[in-house]
Amino acid sequence: MSEKNSxxxxxxxxxxxxxPLKLTSGKKLPSYxxxxxxxxxxxxxxxxxxxxxxxxxxxxxxxxxxKKDDKYPGWWDNLIGPGRxxxxxxxxxxxxxxxxxxxxxxxxxxxxPKTKKPxxxxxxxxxxxxxxxxxxxxxxxxxxxxxxxxxxxxxxxxQAIQWTLSYPKRARHAIVIAAAPNLTAQNVAFNEVARxxxxxxxxFYNGDYYRFKxxxxxxxxxxxxxGHITYLSDDAMGMKFGRKLKNKNIEYSFDVNFEMExxxxxxxxxxxxxxxxxxxxxxxxxxxxxxxxxxYQGNLSxxxxxxxxxxxxxxxxxxxRFSPQRSKEIVKALLDNELTVSYAEVTAQHGHDAFLMSDxxxxxxxxxxxxxxxxxx
Amino acid sequence: MSAQFRQDFAVIANWIPFGAKVLDLGCEDGSLLxxxxxxxxxxxxxxxxxxxxxxxxLKQGLNVIQMDLEAGLSGFESQSFDVVVLSQTLQAMHNTExxxxxxxxxxxEAIVTFPNFGYWRHRIQLMKGQMPVSKTLPYEWYNTPNIxxxxxxxxxxxxxxxxxxxxERLILTKGKPIHVMxxxxxALAMYRLVSK
Numbered sequence: 001m002s003e004k005n006s007x008x009x010x011x012x013x014x015x016x017x018x019x020p021l022k023l024t025s026g027k028k029l030p031s032y033x034x035x036x037x038x039x040x041x042x043x044x045x046x047x048x049x050x051x052x053x054x055x056x057x058x059x060x061x062x063x064x065x066x067k068k069d070d071k072y073p074g075w076w077d078n079l080i081g082p083g084r085x086x087x088x089x090x091x092x093x094x095x096x097x098x099x100x101x102x103x104x105x106x107x108x109x110x111x112x113p114k115t116k117k118p119x120x121x122x123x124x125x126x127x128x129x130x131x132x133x134x135x136x137x138x139x140x141x142x143x144x145x146x147x148x149x150x151x152x153x154x155x156x157x158x159q160a161i162q163w164t165l166s167y168p169k170r171a172r173h174a175i176v177i178a179a180a181p182n183l184t185a186q187n188v189a190f191n192e193v194a195r196x197x198x199x200x201x202x203x204f205y206n207g208d209y210y211r212f213k214x215x216x217x218x219x220x221x222x223x224x225x226x227g228h229i230t231y232l233s234d235d236a237m238g239m240k241f242g243r244k245l246k247n248k249n250i251e252y253s254f255d256v257n258f259e260m261e262x263x264x265x266x267x268x269x270x271x272x273x274x275x276x277x278x279x280x281x282x283x284x285x286x287x288x289x290x291x292x293x294x295x296y297q298g299n300l301s302x303x304x305x306x307x308x309x310x311x312x313x314x315x316x317x318x319x320x321r322f323s324p325q326r327s328k329e330i331v332k333a334l335l336d337n338e339l340t341v342s343y344a345e346v347t348a349q350h351g352h353d354a355f356l357m358s359d360x361x362x363x364x365x366x367x368x369x370x371x372x373x374x375x376x377x
Numbered sequence: 378m379s380a381q382f383r384q385d386f387a388v389i390a391n392w393i394p395f396g397a398k399v400l401d402l403g404c405e406d407g408s409l410l411x412x413x414x415x416x417x418x419x420x421x422x423x424x425x426x427x428x429x430x431x432x433x434x435l436k437q438g439l440n441v442i443q444m445d446l447e448a449g450l451s452g453f454e455s456q457s458f459d460v461v462v463l464s465q466t467l468q469a470m471h472n473t474e475x476x477x478x479x480x481x482x483x484x485x486e487a488i489v490t491f492p493n494f495g496y497w498r499h500r501i502q503l504m505k506g507q508m509p510v511s512k513t514l515p516y517e518w519y520n521t522p523n524i525x526x527x528x529x530x531x532x533x534x535x536x537x538x539x540x541x542x543x544x545e546r547l548i549l550t551k552g553k554p555i556h557v558m559x560x561x562x563x564a565l566a567m568y569r570l571v572s573k
Contacts, residue, residue: 331452365435369435
């Protein structure tokens with residue numbers, strides 16, 4: 001998509017909350033901050049707001065650039081802008097960095113007002129429910145009573161679902177992409193390996209590494225490498241890298257021989273530089289704990305009894321981390337409650353990461369659905 | 378829009394109660410559902426496998442679930458719909474028996490329509506030594522999706538054998554009901570089915 005449909009230069013904002021937030025764990029955050037960005041204009045009726053929820057490693061910088069020469073725009077830039085599927089000529093789009101994040105919102109890395117030192121290991125474990133409650137507090141501050149839609153992929157899709165459960169009257173549409181009603185044992189297992197990589201890094205210091213001016217980069221790097229393997233499909237990896245060698249010949253060493261290794265190293269290194277290990281631990285835990293059916297004997301249909309929102313559910317054929325089967329479970333629970341729902345299973349080769357790509361059919365679906373929402377404003 | 382009012386829509390609408398919950402299997406671009414929503418205010422859901430059809434159905438503002446009917450209707454609870462419709466798709470299904478049973482599991486009633494292979498125009502073409510091509514069977518033998526064509530007599534026997542009750546049956550040719558020798562004179566067969 002051309003730059004001319006971009007939201008252009010954007011600025012992050014910071015919202016402060018002094019009303020304590022009760023967390024699912026039973027703990028309380030006495031005060032907190034949320035970093036967020038907005039694109040487009042809130043209309044007079046204040047009914048055109050769309051909240052974009054981020055996944056594991058995302059943040060509030062969803063679209064546009066901070067500076068003209070930024071190498072990359074926001075993480076879902078291909079979706080958002082004037083004339084793009086989520087059209088900023090019609091909608092007021094909001095991106096938030098979730099609690100526990102490391103891009104400006106309160107988290108382990110930020111300063112605990114009580115101690116004036118980084119929260120570190122003291123920052124509580126937060127859940128998807130907690131995130132949604134904090135997001136709702138932000139909506140209160142922005143004067144938004146009801147969101148036209150909440151959209152998210154992966155862990156972001158889980159937040160969209162949670163909105164319709166926690167605030168049935170405050171989200172009119174939920175767009176749930178490449179998500180699941182909970183994690184499978186295999187998914188929890190991947191997360192645990194990632195966490196163990198971080199926790200066993202000698203530079204982790206039980207989560208209080210800031211004090212020692214250290215970062216558990218080795219652990220975070222391995223966690224990210226593992227993650228990347230699961231976000232791609234076998235086919236996508238095969239097509240992109242195959243067995244291509246970095247240099248001409250096999251080197252009979254443990255240095256990078258294969259292109260695949262080179263890619264993983266690069267992704268791991270980059271991530272370990274810019275992301276915070278405590279945030280990674282907390283984000284994966286939020287994923288593990290998400291399970292709206294758990295209070296209903298595992299019956300998702302019962303859990304969805306109070307849902308009022310209309311749903312668009314999208315999955316990708318090659319996504320094995322959050323497979324189409326998992327999306328169908330969401331669809332079934334919605335159908336069982338006679339809710340308004342459409343479901344697309346998009347043929348895609350990119351695996352879980354497909355939700356970030358600008359495949360024409362996929363974007364056609366989102367364009368069509370957002371037009372429907374726009375017509376209801 | 379490719380939506381062209383098909384002669385069977387009005388009959389289907391006659392067999393569906395006002396405000397019913399309707400599942401349309403193989404809904405194509407959603408024309409039938411749109412018509413039923415407009416005329417009967419049904420709560421409708423379409424099922425469609427094809428990307429382009431699926432998107433066109435969404436464009437009409439309808440609920441549409443992308444899935445392959447051949448896999449059955451496992452995502453749907455038993456008796457959760459008033460009516461399940463399979464309009465001119467039966468003949469293209471691999472698992473013909475399975476889908477009809479699934480329709481009657483999910484729906485309190487099922488409506489099935491199909492082109493009558495026993496229609497005299499088809500028989501004449503066969504007697505002339507060629508595979509029939511007609512308004513209801515617009516394909517050549519080499520590009521037809523229709524793999525399980527049947528006659529009205531065949532389908533009646535299918536219902537008896539599978540213990541399916543025929544609540545109503547209407548045979549049409551050029552939109553007009555046929556009462557005399559329907560298996561010979563009828564082009565389109567429409568059945569309103571219930572479990573026995």
